[in-house]
Amino acid sequence: MSDAAVATAAPKLTRKDFVSDQDVRWCPGCGDYSILAQVQKVMPELGLSREKFVFISGIGCSSRFPYYMNTYGFHSIHGRAAAVASGLKISRPDLSVWVVTGDGDGLSIGGNHLIHALRRNVGLKILLFNNRIYGLTKGQYSPTSELGKVTKSTPAGSVDYPFNPIAVAMGVDATFVARGVDVEAKLLQDLLRRAYEHPGGTFIEILQNCNIFNDGVWETLTDKATKADTVLLLEHGKPLIFGKNRDKGIKLGSDSRLQVVTLGNGTQEGDILVHDETNRPLAYMLAHLETPTPIGVFHATIRPTYEEAMSKQLEAARQKLGPGDVNALFKRGETWVVR
Amino acid sequence: MGGGVPREKSLGQPRMEEERKGAMRVETQAVAAAPGKRREQRDSVVIRFAGDSGDGMQLTGMQFTTESALAGNDIGTLPDFPAEIRAPAGTLAGVSGFQLNFSSLEVYTPGDSPDVLVAMNPAALKVNIGDLKPGGILLADRDGFDAGNLKKAGYAGNPLEDGSLGQVQVFVVDMTGMTLKVLEDLKLSNKVASRCKNFFALGVCSWLYSRPIETTLKWIQDKFKKTPELVEANARVLKAGYHFGETTEMFAVQYEVKPARISPGTYRNVTGNTALSLGLLAAANKAGLPLFLGSYPITPASDILHELAQYKNFGVYTFQAEDEIAGVCSALGASFGGVIGVTTSSGPGIALKQEAINLAVMVELPLVICNIQRGGPSTGLPTKTEQADLYQAVFGRNSDSPLPVLAAATPTDCFTTAYEAVRIAIKYMTPVILLSDGYLANGAEPWSIPRFEELPAIPVHFRTEAEGFFPYLRDPETLARPWVKPGTPGLEHRIGGIEKEDVTGNISYSPANHELMTHARAQKLAAVAQDIPPTSIRGDHAGDLLVVGWGSTYGSIAAAVDEVRARGKRVSQIHLRYLNPLPPDLGGILRRFKTVLVPEMNMGQLLTILRAMYLVDAVGLNKIQGQPFKISEIAGRILRLLEG
Ligand SMILES: Cc1ncc(C[n+]2csc(CCOP(=O)(O)OP(=O)(O)O)c2C)c(N)n1
Ligand code: SF4
Ligand SMILES: [Mg+2]
Numbered sequence: 001m002s003d004a005a006v007a008t009a010a011p012k013l014t015r016k017d018f019v020s021d022q023d024v025r026w027c028p029g030c031g032d033y034s035i036l037a038q039v040q041k042v043m044p045e046l047g048l049s050r051e052k053f054v055f056i057s058g059i060g061c062s063s064r065f066p067y068y069m070n071t072y073g074f075h076s077i078h079g080r081a082a083a084v085a086s087g088l089k090i091s092r093p094d095l096s097v098w099v100v101t102g103d104g105d106g107l108s109i110g111g112n113h114l115i116h117a118l119r120r121n122v123g124l125k126i127l128l129f130n131n132r133i134y135g136l137t138k139g140q141y142s143p144t145s146e147l148g149k150v151t152k153s154t155p156a157g158s159v160d161y162p163f164n165p166i167a168v169a170m171g172v173d174a175t176f177v178a179r180g181v182d183v184e185a186k187l188l189q190d191l192l193r194r195a196y197e198h199p200g201g202t203f204i205e206i207l208q209n210c211n212i213f214n215d216g217v218w219e220t221l222t223d224k225a226t227k228a229d230t231v232l233l234l235e236h237g238k239p240l241i242f243g244k245n246r247d248k249g250i251k252l253g254s255d256s257r258l259q260v261v262t263l264g265n266g267t268q269e270g271d272i273l274v275h276d277e278t279n280r281p282l283a284y285m286l287a288h289l290e291t292p293t294p295i296g297v298f299h300a301t302i303r304p305t306y307e308e309a310m311s312k313q314l315e316a317a318r319q320k321l322g323p324g325d326v327n328a329l330f331k332r333g334e335t336w337v338v339r
Numbered sequence: 340m341g342g343g344v345p346r347e348k349s350l351g352q353p354r355m356e357e358e359r360k361g362a363m364r365v366e367t368q369a370v371a372a373a374p375g376k377r378r379e380q381r382d383s384v385v386i387r388f389a390g391d392s393g394d395g396m397q398l399t400g401m402q403f404t405t406e407s408a409l410a411g412n413d414i415g416t417l418p419d420f421p422a423e424i425r426a427p428a429g430t431l432a433g434v435s436g437f438q439l440n441f442s443s444l445e446v447y448t449p450g451d452s453p454d455v456l457v458a459m460n461p462a463a464l465k466v467n468i469g470d471l472k473p474g475g476i477l478l479a480d481r482d483g484f485d486a487g488n489l490k491k492a493g494y495a496g497n498p499l500e501d502g503s504l505g506q507v508q509v510f511v512v513d514m515t516g517m518t519l520k521v522l523e524d525l526k527l528s529n530k531v532a533s534r535c536k537n538f539f540a541l542g543v544c545s546w547l548y549s550r551p552i553e554t555t556l557k558w559i560q561d562k563f564k565k566t567p568e569l570v571e572a573n574a575r576v577l578k579a580g581y582h583f584g585e586t587t588e589m590f591a592v593q594y595e596v597k598p599a600r601i602s603p604g605t606y607r608n609v610t611g612n613t614a615l616s617l618g619l620l621a622a623a624n625k626a627g628l629p630l631f632l633g634s635y636p637i638t639p640a641s642d643i644l645h646e647l648a649q650y651k652n653f654g655v656y657t658f659q660a661e662d663e664i665a666g667v668c669s670a671l672g673a674s675f676g677g678v679i680g681v682t683t684s685s686g687p688g689i690a691l692k693q694e695a696i697n698l699a700v701m702v703e704l705p706l707v708i709c710n711i712q713r714g715g716p717s718t719g720l721p722t723k724t725e726q727a728d729l730y731q732a733v734f735g736r737n738s739d740s741p742l743p744v745l746a747a748a749t750p751t752d753c754f755t756t757a758y759e760a761v762r763i764a765i766k767y768m769t770p771v772i773l774l775s776d777g778y779l780a781n782g783a784e785p786w787s788i789p790r791f792e793e794l795p796a797i798p799v800h801f802r803t804e805a806e807g808f809f810p811y812l813r814d815p816e817t818l819a820r821p822w823v824k825p826g827t828p829g830l831e832h833r834i835g836g837i838e839k840e841d842v843t844g845n846i847s848y849s850p851a852n853h854e855l856m857t858h859a860r861a862q863k864l865a866a867v868a869q870d871i872p873p874t875s876i877r878g879d880h881a882g883d884l885l886v887v888g889w890g891s892t893y894g895s896i897a898a899a900v901d902e903v904r905a906r907g908k909r910v911s912q913i914h915l916r917y918l919n920p921l922p923p924d925l926g927g928i929l930r931r932f933k934t935v936l937v938p939e940m941n942m943g944q945l946l947t948i949l950r951a952m953y954l955v956d957a958v959g960l961n962k963i964q965g966q967p968f969k970i971s972e973i974a975g976r977i978l979r980l981l982e983g
Contacts, residue, residue, distance in 0.1 A: 022845065022846075049828065050828075051825065051827055051828045051829070056672070066833050066835070067833050067835075067846065069833075070831055071831050072826075073832070073833035073835075074675055074702075074833070074835060075833065075834070075835025075836065075837065076668070076671075076698060076836065077668075077694055077695060077698050080664060083660065083661075083664065083665035083668035083672070084668045084669065084671055084672035084675070085672055086665070086668075086669050086672065087631060087658065087668065087669030087671065087672030087674075087676075087680065088672035088673060088675055088676045089672075090656060090658060090669070090673070091629060091631045091673040091676050091678045092673075092676040092677070092678075092825065092826070094826060095825055112665070113661065113664075113665050113668075116660075116661040116665070313651055314652070314654065314655075318652045320652070321652040323652060323653075324620075324650065324654070326653075326791040327790060327791050329617065329620070329650070329653075330607070330617065330788045330791070331605065331607065331788060332607075333607055333608075334405050334408075334409075334558075334607065334608070335605050335607045335788065336408060336409050336605070336606050337604075337605050337606070338601045338602065338603050338604055338605075338606060339603050
């Protein structure tokens with residue numbers, strides 16, 4: 001069941017209804033502000049009453065998020081948000097459960113829980129704020145930091161090869177995989193809405209700037225001067241075209257690899273791949289495309305959710321055996337009477 | 340166990356059912372004495388079935404247990420599984436055993452050492468013969484002692500024939516041979532047919548101890564109903580064994596163990612893990628809450644997951660998580676949602692869970708953590724028992740992290756303790772650790788089945804009124820904070836692991852507030868003491884020596900104390916269910932005895948706590964062999980201490 005389907009006729013809500021009374025404590029200029037603003041903008045429009053929303057996070061700057069949302073919230077421990085949220089969503093499928101995590105929280109210490117929640121398709125709406133750095137602990141490299149990254153803990157440059165969060169999610173057969181950017185407000189709002197409506201677990205990697213410890217990490221993708229040539233917006237049913245002049249596109253080469261081509265000179269729009277969110281192999285390939293960097297929905301497919309399957313088993317057991325009779329259960333097996 | 344002296348009473352537990360003493364009458368027929376044989380009475384018999392893992396010894400033992408229970412005996416059982424799942428056949432590592440103590444008196448333990456050993460092969464003999472009582476009975480399958488098996492067990496000659504067994508009454512029977520013979524016409528493969536030989540052994544033992552075999556025949560019908568040829572085969576072999584006992588001249592004596600005096604009631608045999616599962620389930624039902632179990636398989640706790648997974652129609656969610664951390668975290672997430680979250684594991688898994696348990700301490704949500712202890716450290720002795728995780732439970736988290744710790748004393752007590760753990764978790768809005776161990780988990784005893792309606796109430800209040808709501812505004816009596824289900828309008832709030840401001844629950848780094856909240860958490864734990872009933876003392880209220888125990892040592896201690904008291908010694912016993920907080924009357928009791936002895940299957944963990952808390956010069960008796968105490972070990976220590 002999608003969270004949209006459980007929406008009841010809710011009173012009209014505004015952004016303000018979702019703003020808590022706590023002071024926001026992120027560094028001025030942090031990309032997290034923009035993400036918070038988009039979430040607070042979209043939530044009231046979803047048609048679900050406020051008390052049905054729960055935000056669960058781990059530890060990190062990003063994980064402070066729940067304190068700023070005037071919904072139910074649980075700031076848990078480092079890396080474990082997906083596990084805490086799984087228990088809640090499985091036993092309370094009526095709630096819309098959102099997970100906020102960071103690149104360290106979700107992919108380093110909590111990597112195990114993230115992949116298992118996604119493969120099970122627990123109906124969690126996971127937002128991974130990727131600033132390619134450990135913000136809260138003041139600037140160590142993270143599992144998404146680029147190879148050779150110089151930080152306090154890697155003065156000679158990091159020697160470990162980074163994760164590609166989208167490829168990780170694709171690799172565990174997540175049913176909804178998308179990438180947004182902190183400053184791309186409109187896209188982020190669309191993705192949040194899509195996530196809400198998706199009947200199942202969703203994973204959105206949000207490229208986020210940490211202006212204190214990793215400033216400008218996504219600059220080429222956000223700078224007005226360059227972004228048209230470095231970013232590819234994925235739109236279902238539309239050709240994979242990008243560029244300032246919309247003259248570049250993605251084509252499947254005769255070697256079965258994705259090729260970046262320029263339109264004209266014999267290449268026409270008809271040669272360009274058309275994005276299909278349901279095409280899993282295409283999403284795999286796009287996940288590994290670096291220039292341009294795809295943003296938007298890579299993949300969306302429908303598979304029964306874990307909580308649905310679990311509820312069905314409980315219901316089936318009730319149908320077959322009737323509601324539990326504790327006294328009868330106590331007496332299961334061989335019994336004898338002493339008078 | 341669970342016999343004459345009602346365990347509930349002797350442990351000072353809240354009594355779940357009105358217990359009336361009465362002469363016992365069991366609905367079963369007695370078996371007539373066999374002609375031409377002498378009938379001898381025995382008070383108690385300890386029998387151990389041992390064979391290769393593939394020989395069906397667990398099943399044989401369990402059926403003999405059922406026969407004995409139906410014959411009205413008090414019983415206690417203990418299986419002994421090999422650590423390897425499929426150790427090579429015939430090897431020492433592959434030996435599987437099952438011990439049963441059945442008696443006309445109250446049974447406290449599965450028995451120190453067997454009176455009877457059934458050995459299906461040389462490896463089983465080698466592993467177990469050292470435990471057999473001098474003059475005990477050895478019943479062996481001749482066919483199992485072939486050259487190959489003798490060699491695998493490391494015997495140069497055949498111990499059944501070379502007189503090397505010493506003071507033992509040896510009965511060698513061609514069990515496999517006779518099994519094959521009675522099945523000759525059934526066209527079973529040799530392999531399938533010889534597998535039935537355990538029923539021959541069961542038949543012989545049933546005759547030897549005058550047990551009726553009707554229930555086993557009925558059980559065979561049920562168990563193998565899908566393969567009628569196996570029903571026929573096993574039933575035939577069982578009867579053949581029984582009749583062999585009756586007619587052979589080998590056995591001149593048939594034994595009889597009269598029914599025990601057992602409190603009236605309906606009984607069933609349960610293992611500790613089954614009882615624990617039922618306790619959790621019953622408590623959740625009493626509270627009117629769904630139960631969510633988040634768990635990761637580990638010996639000896641997995642059976643609780645298996646058991647609860649069958650109770651879906653009771654609204655039980657079982658979630659086999661990706662690891663122990665996810666197990667406890669998912670359970671806590673479920674508790675946040677207003678269901679009762681439970682996680683089960685053993686020591687190594689509990690180590691992984693501690694950070695999340697501490698989160699539960701901070702966010703003050705109900706959560707039950709069951710630790711079915713095993714031998715350690717690290718992987719240690721996974722299939723053996725130990726009670727060495729008390730420090731881990733009480734002290735094993737970072738910072739001042741108080742939470743209630745309860746321990747079960749017997750297999751059936753696992754029911755009561757699990758029920759109590761859920762009740763406390765909900766009443767005080769706190770995680771509770773329940774300690775059981777491998778010995779209790781797999782051991783079984785008769786359980787006087789309670790009526791669900793008569794179990795203690797577990798009131799639950801979910802706050803719904805927004806007026807005056809603060810997440811950390813405490814109940815004055817229990818110091819519990821309100822439980823609010825997400826989805827309740829107007830009560831939206833955030834919780835988390837960062838220190839909370841008193842009352843509002845907002846993040847607070849104020850030094851004074853942290854101290855205040857640390858005290859508040861400690862006081863909440865202390866408040867749990869108001870629920871602890873007066874400690875019941877077995878024996879006199881003052882005297883020369885007090886034995887203080889906790890956990891699965893109960894049976895051995897009780898039997899040892901009875902033994903020395905019968906010799907006129909002024910020795911008493913108390914057994915603690917509540918280990919944190921400790922019972923309020925404990926200090927006073929300790930001071931009324933000259934000597935305090937604390938037997939533990941660890942290096943002295945409760946001992947250290949008692950010494951620290953009460954400045955009492957208690958002494959320990961420590962056994963760290965992966966095996967429970969023998970009654971004689973404790974009785975011996977008591978006597979030596981009394982001698983000075
Ligand atoms: C068990 C544990 N280990 C380590 C930490 C310290 N710690 C807190 S946040 C963090 C990394 C956060 O990085 P990320 O998830 O990327 O979040 P960001 O701050 O960048 O948003 C670490 C290592 C902790 N709180 N708990
Ligand atoms: S350290 Fe970086 S991620 Fe953290 S709040 Fe500051 S800018 Fe944001
Ligand atoms: Mg980060």
